[in-house]
Amino acid sequence: MDDELDFIIDSAKEAMDSAILHLEKQLLNIRAGKATPAMLGSVRVDYYGSQTPLNQVANVNTPDARTLTIQPFEKNMITAIEKGIMQANLGFNPMNNGDSVIINVPPLTEERRRELAKQAKAEAEDAKIGVRNDRKNANQEIKKLDISEDLQKSAEADIQKLTDTYIEKIEKIFAIKEKEIMTV
Known part of the structure; x- marks a missing residue:
């Protein structure tokens, strides 16, 4: 049984990692003043x-x-x-x-910087939604297993901790990008 739980948790972690990678890739397309x-x-x-x-x-x-x-x-x-x-x-x-x-590459106006920051925030929100969907999928898989209620609650708590960690990572990535965009 533990193998199945570990597999579900590892799969959720992998899916959440891919949400972070996707976010980073999307944020690369949002320019922050200097040419790249x-x-x-x-x-x-x-x-x-x-x-x-x-x-x-x-x-x-x-x-x-x-x-x-x-x-x-x-x-x-x-x-x-x-x-x-x-x-x-x-x-x-x-x-x-x-x-x-x-x-x-023209210098960014204040208005354009705000638009780009909004765009970056939207990408971060999409990543958070992806992470939360991964949590939901993992919890559904855990419920399908034939395990004790205590084990189920424990596994769901682990998934929640993982989710919180990834949401925090997303917020840090966004904060860095926002600072980069808003710096003149």
């Missing part, structure tokens, strides 16, 4: 008829905190890259110099 290649992670480019991630057709670099340069592997891809960036609707205005695409 991850800002263009959602950009897709028409590469000979198929939609391809930007990082597979070009090198993305950050020469300074306010500039992104995109060096295509093939020169004829410059216009497709510009079009892909515009279609991604990231609020960037790409320019090309014939060899590469340059994006000047």
